[in-house]
Amino acid sequence: MLGLNKADARLYLIVVAMLVLAPFLLNPFPEGSGMAQFNAGYPDLMQKLVIFGIFAVGYNILFGLTGYLSFGHAAFLGIGSFSGVWVMKLLTMNVIPALLVAMLVSGVFALAIGYVSLRRSGIYFSILTLAFAQMCYSLAYSVLTPITGGETGLTLSLDDPRILGVSQTETGNIPVPNLFGLDMSAATTIDVGAWNFTFSAGYYFAAVIMGFAFYFSIRLFRSPFGLMLRAIKSNQTRMSYTGLNPRPYTLAAFVISGMYAGLAGGLMVAMDPLAGSERMLWTASGEVVLMTILGGAGTLIGPILGAGVIAYLESIISTIGSTVLYNWFSGLPEGLSTFLVNIIYPFVGSGWHLTLGLVFMLVVIFLPGGIVEGGKRIGGIFRRKNNEPSDTKTAAEPGE
Amino acid sequence: MEAIILQVLNGLDKGSAYALIALGLTLIFGTLGVVNFAHGALFMLGAFIAVTLRRVFNLSFQTIDETRTDFLGNAMTVNTPYVEHWFGPEVGSTIIDWSVPLAVLVAIPIMGLVGVIMERGLIKHFYKRPHADQILVTFGLAIVLQEIIKAFYGANPIPTPAPEAFIGSFDFGVLLGFDPFSIMYPYWRLVYFGFSAVIIGAVFAFLRYTTFGMVVRAGMADRETVGLLGIDIDRRFVIMFAIAAIVAGLAGVMYTPILSPNYHIGMDFLVLSFVVVVVGGMGSLPGAVAAGFLLGILQSFASMSQIIEIVPGINQVIIYLVAVVVLLTRPRGLMGRKGVMEE
Numbered sequence: 253m254l255g256l257n258k259a260d261a262r263l264y265l266i267v268v269a270m271l272v273l274a275p276f277l278l279n280p281f282p283e284g285s286g287m288a289q290f291n292a293g294y295p296d297l298m299q300k301l302v303i304f305g306i307f308a309v310g311y312n313i314l315f316g317l318t319g320y321l322s323f324g325h326a327a328f329l330g331i332g333s334f335s336g337v338w339v340m341k342l343l344t345m346n347v348i349p350a351l352l353v354a355m356l357v358s359g360v361f362a363l364a365i366g367y368v369s370l371r372r373s374g375i376y377f378s379i380l381t382l383a384f385a386q387m388c389y390s391l392a393y394s395v396l397t398p399i400t401g402g403e404t405g406l407t408l409s410l411d412d413p414r415i416l417g418v419s420q421t422e423t424g425n426i427p428v429p430n431l432f433g434l435d436m437s438a439a440t441t442i443d444v445g446a447w448n449f450t451f452s453a454g455y456y457f458a459a460v461i462m463g464f465a466f467y468f469s470i471r472l473f474r475s476p477f478g479l480m481l482r483a484i485k486s487n488q489t490r491m492s493y494t495g496l497n498p499r500p501y502t503l504a505a506f507v508i509s510g511m512y513a514g515l516a517g518g519l520m521v522a523m524d525p526l527a528g529s530e531r532m533l534w535t536a537s538g539e540v541v542l543m544t545i546l547g548g549a550g551t552l553i554g555p556i557l558g559a560g561v562i563a564y565l566e567s568i569i570s571t572i573g574s575t576v577l578y579n580w581f582s583g584l585p586e587g588l589s590t591f592l593v594n595i596i597y598p599f600v601g602s603g604w605h606l607t608l609g610l611v612f613m614l615v616v617i618f619l620p621g622g623i624v625e626g627g628k629r630i631g632g633i634f635r636r637k638n639n640e641p642s643d644t645k646t647a648a649e650p651g652e
Numbered sequence: 653m654e655a656i657i658l659q660v661l662n663g664l665d666k667g668s669a670y671a672l673i674a675l676g677l678t679l680i681f682g683t684l685g686v687v688n689f690a691h692g693a694l695f696m697l698g699a700f701i702a703v704t705l706r707r708v709f710n711l712s713f714q715t716i717d718e719t720r721t722d723f724l725g726n727a728m729t730v731n732t733p734y735v736e737h738w739f740g741p742e743v744g745s746t747i748i749d750w751s752v753p754l755a756v757l758v759a760i761p762i763m764g765l766v767g768v769i770m771e772r773g774l775i776k777h778f779y780k781r782p783h784a785d786q787i788l789v790t791f792g793l794a795i796v797l798q799e800i801i802k803a804f805y806g807a808n809p810i811p812t813p814a815p816e817a818f819i820g821s822f823d824f825g826v827l828l829g830f831d832p833f834s835i836m837y838p839y840w841r842l843v844y845f846g847f848s849a850v851i852i853g854a855v856f857a858f859l860r861y862t863t864f865g866m867v868v869r870a871g872m873a874d875r876e877t878v879g880l881l882g883i884d885i886d887r888r889f890v891i892m893f894a895i896a897a898i899v900a901g902l903a904g905v906m907y908t909p910i911l912s913p914n915y916h917i918g919m920d921f922l923v924l925s926f927v928v929v930v931v932g933g934m935g936s937l938p939g940a941v942a943a944g945f946l947l948g949i950l951q952s953f954a955s956m957s958q959i960i961e962i963v964p965g966i967n968q969v970i971i972y973l974v975a976v977v978v979l980l981t982r983p984r985g986l987m988g989r990k991g992v993m994e995e
Contacts, residue, residue, distance in 0.1 A: 387972040395965025609795030
């Protein structure tokens with residue numbers, strides 16, 4: 253189907269089904285119940301999950317397939333965001349041109365940065381990308397303030413010269429991003445019993461883009477080009493001895509992953525038309541690395557899982573304050589509840605980054621293959637129980 | 653002329669900090685083959701040892717001073733730090749005043765211990781793993797450490813002054829025969845520069861003149877052969893890591909009066925120190941030190957208002973630009989050797 257083999261097609265259909273049904277899947281708890289804050293079925297969060305999924309899928313093409321650890325991919329996300337907002341300011345509020353320009357501009361930047369960084373490999377490459385990203389951040393934060401908005405960020409304003417479209421709506425507001433008239437913030441809510449399911453145009457638009465992005469990534473994984481990238485990861489020296497120059501392949505992978513990041517950045521502004529330089533900080537690059545690793549670098553589905561888990565945890569955990577904790581443990585004896593709150597509190601709310609760092613370390617130490625590897629191991633345990641020989645071949649296979 | 657000398661001096665303290673962190677990074681690269689993204693966090697820990705020590709010295713108890721009354725006629729309560737109570741007001745206040753230099757003494761064992769724990773508990777298991785894994789796990793550790801500090805000390809910078817004797821500026825103008833007050837340089841920055849020169853000298857002397865140092869240098873040149881000679885590399889690795897941690901920690905302790913430490917000071921310095929290491933040449937100790945000072949001085953030159961007027965924002969990006977130019981022209985860095993960290 254669609255040029256995919258059976259297993260890939262099944263995986264793709266599962267991902268598409270998850271995307272379509274996300275408003276239901278992410279809303280398992282009734283509204284108003286104590287667990288309702290674990291619901292993730294509201295448009296903002298669903299869009300975020302999908303956008304970071306695209307970012308991580310693209311990052312995986314570079315890191316997972318090629319093995320080049322870039323610490324500066326957030327720069328492309330930021331560049332995509334800034335160029336997206338500029339298209340909206342100058343041209344039209346339609347999101348399609350914004351996305352295209354975001355991909356194009358970040359692709360150009362990726363070409364320039366990749367050309368220089370890829371002259372070195374290994375740790376040098378990581379540090380070079382880090383240095384470039386930090387340079388982009390410094391520029392966006394201070395020097396390029398007329399273009400990037402500096403500290404406050406870049407926003408739409410009432411006097412933007414929008415060539416195709418109006419500067420202001422009739423009511424004097426800034427027009428909202430749309431897709432040929434379909435308002436990105438439009439949403440309908442369906443009440444089923446105690447549950448509210450929200451369907452938003454913005455989310456489904458992002459989900460369609462995700463569908464395309466994921467399809468492209470599968471095709472790329474299975475293509476001769478993808479095989480070449482894997483060869484670069486496994487042994488670059490041997491590959492050059494066979495007469496192949498790895499540089500064009502790595503550069504292409506770098507540009508493609510940079511364009512994915514730009515697409516994600518463009519989608520961010522399509523959902524919410526503002527861009528800030530903090531999106532380009534190197535800790536943000538670290539987060540996408542973590543997403544890819546947590547899910548399983550080099551696997552197809554891994555980055556999506558990782559991005560989903562991290563973006564979900566970030567949104568949910570960072571909203572848990574001490575009062576919420578006290579509510580949870582209100583049934584317990586006072587000493588015990590205070591004790592539990594004191595134990596848990598540093599890890600939630602504003603302490604989210606501590607949890608992130610710990611997850612990072614634990615995954616790298618104990619589960620370098622990520623969630624996918626973990627799932628395989630658990631599957632392996634069950635299979636051994638059925639007295640089947642343990643399947644070592646699947647573990648050794650590169651990629652999914 | 654005065655302006656140039658001033659900028660060179662201004663660059664020295666920042667350069668010293670870069671050089672000290674880069675020195676530790678290079679030691680760990682060269683001997684252990686580990687890329688330590690948590691090294692900036694060690695610098696930050698050092699800075700917060702100074703902050704903590706000052707707080708400990710300032711711990712006080714309340715007494716009621718019958719001789720003084722507030723405007724309502726009640727007796728006033730007075731906070732007396734314990735150190736003043738125990739050692740007498742004169743000596744006590746001097747101790748508080750000198751908390752930053754005293755923190756150096758406390759930091760040496762603490763940072764050594766931190767280094768040993770880090771190496772034995774975490775880094776040891778990553779010698780055989782790819783560099784990417786080393787980067788990632790130490791990056792995670794750096795986040796954890798800085799978040800712990802944030803939880804205890806908050807997100808705001810904590811001013812930690814130098815001893816009163818070092819407040820004020822030294823007039824280089826008179827010394828060099830220029831107009832008085834033309835070149836003013838704060839005393840503490842001189843102290844910092846001297847301190848880092850001593851530390852760098854000590855590390856180099858240690859590597860140059862001790863048997864241990866000889867083995868370490870041999871290990872940096874060819875690790876496998878040294879191992880084949882039957883030398884217990886493991887124990888030396890721990891010691892090297894502890895030394896690198898101490899150097900980073902001391903750099904942090906002494907830097908507190910120059911820049912009030914906050915929880916992300918480590919990350920800020922780490923990125924720049926990595927660039928320094930790359931420019932200097934990975935695995936080259938003199939390269940790391942020279943590049944640290946060079947980039948520090950370049951950065952302060954780029955911050956001159958005359959230069960910013962010509963090229964706006966150059967002070968933000970000069971270091972990265974230099975790194976790019978150096979790597980494109982001399983891929984191994986200024987003093988790099990072949991075969992270090994090359995895959």
